[in-house]
Amino acid sequence: MPEEICATVEVRRLSVLAADGSVDEALMPPLAEGDIRRMYELMVLTRTFDQRAVALQREGRLGTYPPSLGQEAAQVGSAFALQPEDWLFPSFRELGVQLTCGYPIQQIFQYWSGDERGQQAPPSLNIFPVCVSVGTHIPHAVGAALAARYRRDPVAVAAWFGDGATSKGDFHEGFNMAGVFRLPLVFICQNNQWAISVPLSSQTAAATLAQKALAYGFPGVQVDGNDVFAVYRATHDALLKARSGDGPTFIECLTYRVADHTTSDDAGRYRSAEEVAVWSARDPLQRLEKYMERRGIWSEAYAREARQLATSAIDAAVVAMEAVVAPDPADMFTHTWAAPGQRQMRQRKGA
Amino acid sequence: MAQLTMVQAINQALAEEMARDERIVLLGEDVGRDGGVFRVTEGLQERFGSERVIDTPLSESGIVGAAIGMAAYGLRPVAEIQFLGFIYAALDQLYTHAARLRTRSRGRYTCPLVVRTPYGGGIKAPELHEESSEALLCHLPGIKVVVPSGPCSAKGLLLAAMRDPDPVIFLEPTRLYRMFREEVPDGDVTIPLGRARIARPGQDVTLVAWGSMLERVLKTDSPHSLEVIDPQTLTPFDWETLLTSVKKTGRLVIVHEAVKTGGLGAEIAATVAEEAILHLRGPVLRVTAPDVVLPLPRLIDSYLPTGQQIRTAIDEIMRY
Numbered sequence: 001m002p003e004e005i006c007a008t009v010e011v012r013r014l015s016v017l018a019a020d021g022s023v024d025e026a027l028m029p030p031l032a033e034g035d036i037r038r039m040y041e042l043m044v045l046t047r048t049f050d051q052r053a054v055a056l057q058r059e060g061r062l063g064t065y066p067p068s069l070g071q072e073a074a075q076v077g078s079a080f081a082l083q084p085e086d087w088l089f090p091s092f093r094e095l096g097v098q099l100t101c102g103y104p105i106q107q108i109f110q111y112w113s114g115d116e117r118g119q120q121a122p123p124s125l126n127i128f129p130v131c132v133s134v135g136t137h138i139p140h141a142v143g144a145a146l147a148a149r150y151r152r153d154p155v156a157v158a159a160w161f162g163d164g165a166t167s168k169g170d171f172h173e174g175f176n177m178a179g180v181f182r183l184p185l186v187f188i189c190q191n192n193q194w195a196i197s198v199p200l201s202s203q204t205a206a207a208t209l210a211q212k213a214l215a216y217g218f219p220g221v222q223v224d225g226n227d228v229f230a231v232y233r234a235t236h237d238a239l240l241k242a243r244s245g246d247g248p249t250f251i252e253c254l255t256y257r258v259a260d261h262t263t264s265d266d267a268g269r270y271r272s273a274e275e276v277a278v279w280s281a282r283d284p285l286q287r288l289e290k291y292m293e294r295r296g297i298w299s300e301a302y303a304r305e306a307r308q309l310a311t312s313a314i315d316a317a318v319v320a321m322e323a324v325v326a327p328d329p330a331d332m333f334t335h336t337w338a339a340p341g342q343r344q345m346r347q348r349k350g351a
Numbered sequence: 352m353a354q355l356t357m358v359q360a361i362n363q364a365l366a367e368e369m370a371r372d373e374r375i376v377l378l379g380e381d382v383g384r385d386g387g388v389f390r391v392t393e394g395l396q397e398r399f400g401s402e403r404v405i406d407t408p409l410s411e412s413g414i415v416g417a418a419i420g421m422a423a424y425g426l427r428p429v430a431e432i433q434f435l436g437f438i439y440a441a442l443d444q445l446y447t448h449a450a451r452l453r454t455r456s457r458g459r460y461t462c463p464l465v466v467r468t469p470y471g472g473g474i475k476a477p478e479l480h481e482e483s484s485e486a487l488l489c490h491l492p493g494i495k496v497v498v499p500s501g502p503c504s505a506k507g508l509l510l511a512a513m514r515d516p517d518p519v520i521f522l523e524p525t526r527l528y529r530m531f532r533e534e535v536p537d538g539d540v541t542i543p544l545g546r547a548r549i550a551r552p553g554q555d556v557t558l559v560a561w562g563s564m565l566e567r568v569l570k571t572d573s574p575h576s577l578e579v580i581d582p583q584t585l586t587p588f589d590w591e592t593l594l595t596s597v598k599k600t601g602r603l604v605i606v607h608e609a610v611k612t613g614g615l616g617a618e619i620a621a622t623v624a625e626e627a628i629l630h631l632r633g634p635v636l637r638v639t640a641p642d643v644v645l646p647l648p649r650l651i652d653s654y655l656p657t658g659q660q661i662r663t664a665i666d667e668i669m670r671y
Binding site: 087116117119148170334343 | 376402403405407408410412413415416417418419420421422423424425426428440443444447448452453454455456457458459460461492493495516517545586587588589590591
């Protein structure tokens, strides 16, 4: 018997918006001007929050914080494609996703200040608490998708994680189940090239992360993660596919963690300034500005106004965060179980 | 009323609750077409369909992780881990997420799931099929750990576990699955979680044991009047029932098939030392497995606590 090729791997990379601000009109998603402005303003808001959070941490007013600098397009572009009833499972570096879906800014600050009340999502949002344990939330998204299908709810479920998560067992267990059950899921990897000090080349021997989905029987695509239109388009299409019962999609966003892993990290110990400079020049926000300027919907005055609006929103949120009454120690007992056990009741009295 | 084995009682509890509550969905390895390796879920996929009795890939962390997502979404998943010895891959999901979801989301999301798993030794099974690592599971607030000791308690406790608003690990003592039958009441007879049962009232010595060891304690002949307590729920533990008994008898023997160091017996002994030491006539004694890796079946009888060891402990404490 001859040997035959029984499987081949083909992974496409999608780019829409070029570095000079031009777009491939054939691939450009149908976004209204208002949508594009809104995406831009959300990216500005994300960057403004990010800069403020790092500054507040340095002043001792916030705890350890993981910056999103450079990943605004991948975060905002993917979240922008969602519907309000969809379910979101973010990792811990998903500020742009939180802001895009309307998570209260004050609460995001509150969480990073060490106050758990920041993780209580408003009732109108189906967003999980951010997941600090890398990749372990992927099976939760699978479960939510199973439940949504069981309920016949027309919703899709999205999960975000980084390149490091693709080495975790839960990534593979979750992907495998998503494929087997053909669930309404979109997995979005922020491949920002670094998992703290470990570069992508030490994280995987595979040519792409996207191809990992193929082993689980569903498509994986790579997109330019600093191209907000490519990210939006890939997510939008994947969500449509998910909602129509055609199963999951994996989107690998090629982007870069321009800042340190967290405010406790010093990336200068393990990567070159040249590499950071190369990626900084691919800034997703500037690229979108160039496009908008070409199209006549961007000006210095507009940008200034967008930054001012973002700054005012952040200022107000910081004031509100710092005015919050400190949590009561007895509050530790409130949500351990619906009703405390005998021992907890006694311990609470002493708290 | 019918004479049922524990396997049948658990199957009945699952079937009745599934009929009553459409949020109950079973998932696990071989739970559907095969009815589970112990046949606990036999006939349920046929009756309720493959959307409610889901055969999953071989994926312990995936099963528990998916159950967490389902529970948060509003279902009441009942996941099966085929043997307790295979749950270690899913401990991350249990500890990192199931136990904390209510706290981490400040009550926005809850995790009303049940993880059923056969546990315990003495069934002539291969490696990792006879584990008794309940203390690991008891060390994390946010998770409840329930152990039935017979068909009646299995049904009543499982019904309560499926209705509990928080994650419950339901440890099914494999040795008892088909060892004896009991009259199990039909219908909706729940046993509340967090409450111990006096399995036998007595005056001289309090014995605490759960699961398969309770059966061994109840079979132990003794000339003394033994008060035997079946905690039923290991976390949250019913300290009131235990302390009331110890204050009455002044003597306590704890029997568990898990290893001694860091076992739940240590917590029980420490609590009695804190809260009832002045009522004690003698030391608290523990009859446990030795601190060794669980042996294969040829040596399991030398590992598990024996009736003779239990008798010896009772005789020793009665000298005080």
